[in-house]
Amino acid sequence: EVQLVESGGVVVQPGGSLRLSCAASGFTFDDYAMHWVRQAPGKGLEWVSLISWDGGSTYYADSVKGRFTISRDNSKNSLYLQMNSLRAEDTALYYCAKDMVAVAGTLGAFDIWGQGTMVTVSS
Amino acid sequence: AIRMTQSPSSLSASTGDRVTITCRASQGISSYLAWYQQKPGKAPKLLIYAASTLQSGVPSRFSGSGSGTDFTLTISCLQSEDFATYYCQQYYSYPPAFGQGTKLEIK
Numbered sequence: 363e364v365q366l367v368e369s370g371g372v373v374v375q376p377g378g379s380l381r382l383s384c385a386a387s388g389f390t391f392d393d394y395a396m397h398w399v400r401q402a403p404g405k406g407l408e409w410v411s412l413i414s415w416d417g418g419s420t421y422y423a424d425s426v427k428g429r430f431t432i433s434r435d436n437s438k439n440s441l442y443l444q445m446n447s448l449r450a451e452d453t454a455l456y457y458c459a460k461d462m463v464a465v466a467g468t469l470g471a472f473d474i475w476g477q478g479t480m481v482t483v484s485s
Numbered sequence: 486a487i488r489m490t491q492s493p494s495s496l497s498a499s500t501g502d503r504v505t506i507t508c509r510a511s512q513g514i515s516s517y518l519a520w521y522q523q524k525p526g527k528a529p530k531l532l533i534y535a536a537s538t539l540q541s542g543v544p545s546r547f548s549g550s551g552s553g554t555d556f557t558l559t560i561s562c563l564q565s566e567d568f569a570t571y572y573c574q575q576y577y578s579y580p581p582a583f584g585q586g587t588k589l590e591i592k
Contacts, residue, residue: 397581407521407529407572407583421579424486457528469576471519471534478528 364388364474366458371479378448378483384441384458384476392416392436395461397472398443400454400481410456411443414466426452448483455480487511487575491584497592502563506587508556508573517577520549520558523586524569532571533558565591 370382384396398410411432412421420432431444441458455478463470488511498504508518516536521529531540533549536556546561560567568591573584 406586407523407574409581409583412579412581423580462531462534469517469579469581471531471574471576472521472529473531473534473540475528475530 366460366474366476368456368458368476368479371456371481373482373484374448375485376449376483379444379446380448380481382443382445382456382458382479382481384443386439386441386460389460389474391434391439393464395463395466395469396434396441397459397461398432398441399457399459399472399475400452401457401478402451402454405454408454412461412469413441415464416466419467445481448481450483453481453483486580487514487578487582489573489575489582489584491571491573491587493587494585495588495590497590498563499592500563500565504560504563504589506558506571506573506589508551508558508584510554510556510575510577513553514575514577516552517575518549518551518556519574519576520547521572521574521583522567522569523572529572563589 367385413432429447433442457478458476459472460474461470462473490509518536520533523529537549570586570588
């Protein structure tokens with residue numbers, strides 16, 4: 363079964379740090395780019411970050427650039443999001459998602475999503 | 486950055502109705518558009534990609550059309566399980582961007 367399972371979401375104080383993980387199974391993980399997408403409570407979807415299949419290219423939303431770092435370990439079929447200098451506005455459910463295109467440098471739709479992990483930034 | 490605008494933001498309809506949701510891109514995106522369905526407490530689900538290609542397993546009552554800047558998602562005969570929030574997304578260029586969502590509610 364194709365599956366993504368996120369973990370690591372907790373309550374953290376403003377200015378704090380956190381690392382989210384996403385475990386992939388059921389597909390050839392290192393063939394595909396991977397994304398993080400977040401959804402604040404009661405709000406819409408916001409793309410956060412992308413990493414290429416080999417980790418060689420990364421992209422970030424302006425709202426997180428310089429504070430968040432995406433990475434992957436293909437030997438462990440795992441995706442990560444290191445989140446530093448957290449702000450209240452980072453409070454959201456964080457999803458990892460698989461890009462459906464297996465071509466380096468080309469964006470595709472997001473065909474597989476995890477169930478999300480909740481990050482709450484509050485004092 | 487390309488901005489995606491959906492209309493309407495919410496919509497009331499009855500089972501059996503035909504409904505259409507519109508998505509407009511702030512600049513041309515060819516056919517690099519996807520539609521997602523999200524039910525409360527669940528992750529988004531890909532319905533349509535490349536503006537009009539139905540994802541595997543998605544019922545044929547869903548259809549998409551458009552290219553350039555204007556796109557539509559049509560549900561031909563609403564079923565009870567279709568009441569959800571729908572998002573469009575462009576993947577033509579970075580950053581990939583979602584519309585604000587259209588909540589489809591039971592009338």
